[in-house]
Amino acid sequence: MADTFDFIVVGGGTAGCLLARRLADTAARPSVLLVEAGTNPEGDELRPPFLRYAAHALRPDLDYQYETTPQKALNDRVIPYPRGKGLGGSSVLNFQVYLYGSGEDYNKWAELVGDDDWKWENTKKSFKAIENYEFSGASAYPDLAKPDPKKHGTNGLVKVCLPPQLEKGVVPAIDAIAKSGERINLDFNSGNPMGIGIFPQSTSTKDGRTTSATAHLLDAPKNLVIWTNGVVHKLAFEGKKVVGIETVDGRKATTSKEVILCSGSFDTPRLLLLNGIGPAKELEALNIPIIKDLPGVGKHLHDHVMTFLIVEVDGSNNDRYAFESNEELVTEAQAMYKKDQSGTFALHHGALWGGFLKLPGLEQYEEFQALDQQTQEFLSRETVPAYEFIGNCLLLPGLEVQKGNSYISAIAFLMNAQSEGSVTLRSSDPQDKPVVDVAFLTHPYDRRAHREGIRATWTKLFENPVIKKDIKKKLLGPESLSDEDIDAFMKDAATTVWHANGSVKMGKKADDQACVDSRFRVYGVEGLRVADLSVCPLTPNNHTQATAYLVGQKAAERLVEEYRLAQGGSKL
Structure with missing residues (x-):
């Protein structure tokens, strides 16, 4: 016998946990089932700021361990692609950066x-409803960060903060870049991300990492039922209406209203394809009965591209390596953090700084001028960056630093990539992982813009006199800043920043690649919506965690409105 619920949310990731909780909390108190393929993640290694980059390495059990196809533009490299498995999804493994992006991203989204x-004028209200912003951290450095309390939420469940302390070396580096002519951005989440400064993060100064599960499920109401270890492989249909789901281990549930897929940019298209919703030719080739020929399912996959640039510096620049390479200090700090969330585990890697910038002369690039006029117009908008850089990240495994020295690890990110990848099925077997082709740097614009972004990041940081005086040697970077050397380096070093999106694209019905409408409803299929990053019609200029929360929030707002859940509920 199948259990019956008003709503079934498939996927307990960043968007799914928020959506399920929002629905369950309404006045109508609908019954909501949240089905997650993984477990409920726990562990001391998931919370401390010091371990913000290490979760996927320390906890492989919480990672789907996907990988891409060989990337033609990157020397046929296969790129590992971590995806969070467990309640909270990739919010359990990500780097915790919490950025909205540009207001123009959402204005363009509305157009598309x-x-x-x-x-943006409406989207910022939804962002405000999501967050519980802690402002106290910024009070220690008001010249570097000063978010306006009136423009940020304090009643949401996702804890967001700026770090209460900055590591040694952060302030001098930001000051040096600012003196070279870059603007300090006191609030990256104002709708204008341009400039440099301290990035807000999905962290609580008291509790460490915020995940969508710790935010939304710890005190879940009784009308929200959670199934873990529930790999959904079948959608139950009555004609072209979805009426339920079935897990691999045989659990079944039916819905009186709708099923909402929140399984992410790889697994949502995979599940649709397995159930006969997607390009007809692909489904026919695998002998999958066609429910709805929807050509865009699994297409339009986009991502940001990142490339690390790392130098060894004099130990007087910062204290990171002296701490990280001392096992005794690390053990002591770990115990202190476990006791009262203080000490070096709360300091090191507790802050990320960087910036979103234009590339001078972008509009004159041959590769820019070859883009369609609408894309050119969008990229030329004042608050739309061409690249992002980060000024202090982790030391990549395998790189060695001489005792007494330390390191600066920068990253150059390509924004607004034009290359399009895909997600397809390996077979009709639901146990098979999807085939993921991110198609990195296959578009001429991407190769040119990322080359220039790498050059600008290296020059801005490592050629700055204040930073350059401390540099001992290059640990990771191009042989020189010539076009040829940067291009060769990109092929060896460019990789993903885990911002996959767009594989079940939202769009107007007239767009034959659109899969869902602006209310998340799957075209041509009743009772089914998609609410995760796969619906993005463009890649926002941010780290996409915040957009995943936004999608869950917007989907909740639509469903609450349509089913009158705030007024006690009504069947439509």
Whole structure:
């Protein structure tokens, strides 16, 4: 016998946990089932700021361990692609950066999908409802960060903060870049991300990492039922209406209203394809009965591209390596953090700084001028960056630093990549992982813009006199800053920053690649919506965690409105 619920949310990731909780908390108190393929993640290694980059390495059990196809533009490298498995999804493994992106991203989103509710003036209200912003950290450095309390939420469940302390070396580096002419951005989440400064993060100064599960499920109401270890492989249909789900281990559930897929940019298209929703030719080739020929399912996959640039510096620059390479200090700090969330585990890697910038002369690039006029116009908007850089990240495994020295690890990110990848099925077997082709740097614009972004990041940081005086040697970077050397380096070093999106694209019905409408409803299929990063019609200029929360929030707002859940509920 199948259990019956008003709503079934498939995927307990960043968007799914928020969506399920929002629905369950309404006045109508609908019954909500949240089905997650993984477990409920726990462990001391998941919370401390010092371990913000290490979760996927320390906890492989919480990672789907996906990988890409060989990337033609990257010397046929296969790129590992971690994806969070467990309640909270990739919010358990990510680097905790919490950035909205540009207000123009959402204005463009509204244009593409034909719905003004996605405009920045409306979207910022949804962001405000998501977050519980802690402002106290910024009070220690008001010249570097000063978010306006009136423009940020304090009643949401996702804890967001700026770090209460900055590591040695952070302030001098930011000051040096600012003196070279870059603007300090006191609030990256104002709708204008341009400039440099301290990035806000999905962290609580008291509790460490915020995940969507710790935010939304710890005190879940009784009308929210959670199934873990529940790998959904079948959608139950009555004609072209979805009426339920089935897990690999045989659990079944039916819905009186809708099923909402929140399984992410790889597994949502995979599940749709397995159930006959997608390009007809692909489904026919695998003998999968066609429910709805939807050509865009699994297409339009986009991502940001990142490349690390690392130098060894004099030990007077920062204290990181002296701490990280001392096992005794690390053990002591770990015990202190476990006791009262203080000490070096709360300090090191507790802050990320960087910036979102334009590339001078971008509009004159041959590769830019070859883009269609609408894309050129969007990229030329004042608050749309061409690249992002980070000024202090981790030391990549395998790199060695001489005793007494330390390191500076920068990253150059390509924004607004034009290359399009895909997610397809390996077979009709639901146990098989999807085939993921991110198609990195296959578009001429991407190769040119990322080359220039790498050059600008290296020059901005490592050629700055204040930083350059401390540099001992290059640990990772191009042989020189010539086009040829940077291009060769990109092929060896460019990789993903885990921001996959767009594989079940939202769009107008007239767009034959659109899979869902602006209200998340799957075209041509009743009772089924998609609410995760796969619906993005463009890649926002941010780290996409915040957008995943936004998608869950927007989907909840739509469903609450349509089913009158705030007024006690009504069947439509």
